[in-house]
Amino acid sequence: xxxxxxxxxxxxxxxxxxxxxxxxxxxxxxxxxxxxxxxxxxxxxxxxxxxxxxxxxxxxxxxxxxxxxxxxxxxxxxxxxxxxxxxxxxxxxxxxxxxxxxxxxxxxxxxxxxx
Amino acid sequence: xxxxxxxxxxxxxxxxxxxxxxxxxxxxxxxxxxxxxxxxxxxxxxxxxxxxxxxxxxxxxxxxxxxxxxxxxxxxxxxxxxxxxxxxxxxxxxxxxxxxxxxxxxxxxxx
Numbered sequence: 315x316x317x318x319x320x321x322x323x324x325x326x327x328x329x330x331x332x333x334x335x336x337x338x339x340x341x342x343x344x345x346x347x348x349x350x351x352x353x354x355x356x357x358x359x360x361x362x363x364x365x366x367x368x369x370x371x372x373x374x375x376x377x378x379x380x381x382x383x384x385x386x387x388x389x390x391x392x393x394x395x396x397x398x399x400x401x402x403x404x405x406x407x408x409x410x411x412x413x414x415x416x417x418x419x420x421x422x423x424x425x426x427x428x429x
Numbered sequence: 430x431x432x433x434x435x436x437x438x439x440x441x442x443x444x445x446x447x448x449x450x451x452x453x454x455x456x457x458x459x460x461x462x463x464x465x466x467x468x469x470x471x472x473x474x475x476x477x478x479x480x481x482x483x484x485x486x487x488x489x490x491x492x493x494x495x496x497x498x499x500x501x502x503x504x505x506x507x508x509x510x511x512x513x514x515x516x517x518x519x520x521x522x523x524x525x526x527x528x529x530x531x532x533x534x535x536x537x538x539x540x
Contacts, residue, residue, distance in 0.1 A: 323469060348528070357433075357519055357531035358472075404471065415460045415479065415523040421471040 316341045318407050320420035328428045333377075333392040335423050337405035340386060346408035347388040348417065349379055353401045361403075364388065375399070400427045431456050433532035435520050440537045442507070442514065450505045450535045452520035459524060461503035465489060466517040466534075475518075478503055507537065515539045 321336040339345060346365050350358040362373025369381040375398075379390045388405060402424045409416035433454045442448045454461065460479045464472040474487030478497040492511025497503055503522075507514045517536050521529040 350531075355517075355534070355536065357435075357533045358521075359531070360528060363528060415525065415529070416462075416474070416477060417529060419472040421469060 316345075316407050316409065316418045318405050318418055318420035320403075320405050320423050322423055323421065324424050324426065326426040326428060327395045329397055330394050333390070333395045333399065333425065335390040335403050335405075335425065337379075337388045337390065337420060338386055339388065339405070339407045341407055347379075347381060348406040349373065349377070349388075349390050350404045350406065351375075351401050352404065352422075358404060361390070395425075395427045397427050397429065400425055433520060433522055433530055435518075435532040435535050437535060438533065440535055442537060442539050444539060445509045447506055447508050448537065450507070450518055450520075450537070452503045452505065452532060453501055454503075454522045454530075454532075455501060456522055456524070456530060457500070458522035458530070459500070460522060461497070462521040462523075462529065463487075463493070463495065463503070463505045464519045464521065466519060472519065475505065 317340045319338045348363045349361040351361050352358045361377050362371045364371045364381045372378045377392045402422045404422045405420040406417040436451045462477045463475040473489050475493050476495040478484035481500050484497050494506045515538050519534050520532040523529045
């Protein structure tokens with residue numbers, strides 16, 4: 315069965331510093347991979363996704379992620395953190411069991427940005 | 430504007446009561462989902478429906494029920510059998526295997 319592991323439930327960075335949120339997955343088939351962002355008391359918004367093709371994926375708000383099959387990773391990065399990036403981030407992988415469209419979510423990483 | 434609406438935003442329930450959370454989408458998506466979110470536990474799938482008049486249990490279906498009579502609507506009922514219903518509930522929809530769109534959520538509190 316697939317799983318998603320997000321290393322670090324809380325990450326804190328200074329404004330202007332690099333943001334790195336880690337995500338590792340397990341899947342026996344080529345996965346679809348997603349990063350979502352959630353602001354307090356709101357729904358999830360898609361940041362970026364990898365389905366096929368180029369392994370470096372660019373998303374909204376200056377975020378990007380790289381699919382590394384050999385490392386089963388899909389880490390999220392942003393070169394320079396902004397105060398507005400403070401939120402919770404979720405990595406997700408497509409469900410390979412045949413239920414098309416179902417996603418398996420990690421437990422989330424809460425990002426804090428210090429001034 | 431196309432999107433997903435959930436109502437109410439906040440809901441309070443007395444112990445022993447059933448309550449129904451609304452989810453409507455105008456994205457013409459076939460599939461719809463209900464998740465429960467608790468602090469530090471990510472999103473857990475309650476029920477999903479990939480077509481009208483059909484739905485399947487997710488990982489934590491006990492104490493919940495759903496219906497899918499219309500493509501646009503997927504209401505979730507939290508029954509009195511759900512022992513710990515206080516949580517944030519999220520509805521989502523998708524048209525294919527590559528993305529889910531989420532509603533703004535309903536926060537349910539048991540008094």
